[in-house]
Amino acid sequence: xxxxxxxxxxxxxxxxxxxxxxxxxxxxxxxxxxxxxxxxxxxxxxxxxxxxxxxxxxxxxxxxxxxxxxxxxxxxxxxxxxxxxxxxxxxxxxxxxxxxxxxxxxxxxxx
Amino acid sequence: xxxxxxxxxxxxxxxxxxxxxxxxxxxxxxxxxxxxxxxxxxxxxxxxxxxxxxxxxxxxxxxxxxxxxxxxxxxxxxxxxxxxxxxxxxxxxxxxxxxxxxxxxxxxxxxxxxxx
Numbered sequence: 754x755x756x757x758x759x760x761x762x763x764x765x766x767x768x769x770x771x772x773x774x775x776x777x778x779x780x781x782x783x784x785x786x787x788x789x790x791x792x793x794x795x796x797x798x799x800x801x802x803x804x805x806x807x808x809x810x811x812x813x814x815x816x817x818x819x820x821x822x823x824x825x826x827x828x829x830x831x832x833x834x835x836x837x838x839x840x841x842x843x844x845x846x847x848x849x850x851x852x853x854x855x856x857x858x859x860x861x862x863x864x
Numbered sequence: 865x866x867x868x869x870x871x872x873x874x875x876x877x878x879x880x881x882x883x884x885x886x887x888x889x890x891x892x893x894x895x896x897x898x899x900x901x902x903x904x905x906x907x908x909x910x911x912x913x914x915x916x917x918x919x920x921x922x923x924x925x926x927x928x929x930x931x932x933x934x935x936x937x938x939x940x941x942x943x944x945x946x947x948x949x950x951x952x953x954x955x956x957x958x959x960x961x962x963x964x965x966x967x968x969x970x971x972x973x974x975x976x977x978x979x980x
Contacts, residue, residue, distance in 0.1 A: 788971075851913070854907045
């Protein structure tokens, strides 16, 4: 079945760039997403990329997609303490078109 | 932007009782709503997909009689946890999809259920 994996934890200093990585197995994914979840809250869609794109930039966020390796990354430039949260990648498409979430990466930003 | 609300935001109940959680799309009509469950420090697991006016489609391993889903209108879906037990304690999150060209799901803030 579909599987989406992420590293569990990333710690960076304020002002540095953060790179969160994600690998997936479903080659028929149509869209890939990055969501942010703050403690005790729901999910906020940060950005998404269509599967025929390689890169998408949106202000401080840059998404890179390597479809051959089924690898997705999210780069946050000039990381701030307010960026501390859990980040989930997700993919949709395929036969069911359901959202399949990754395992989540806890980003800790040190002042 | 599209807003999805959930009520209650948290609930504590005794074992054996039933709990109803509401999910509402406030400023759009949701053709499809989804219910997810999230255990501490874990990812979201899809429980079921509900379309307005039809029966929900449950994921493998999710008990239909345990988790009753009703999607009576284009703006409201409810999840009822029947005869709740401590192992049902979790964070339940709903999402709603408007059926527009881009298939974005808008997520509610979640409901924390604790069963004593």
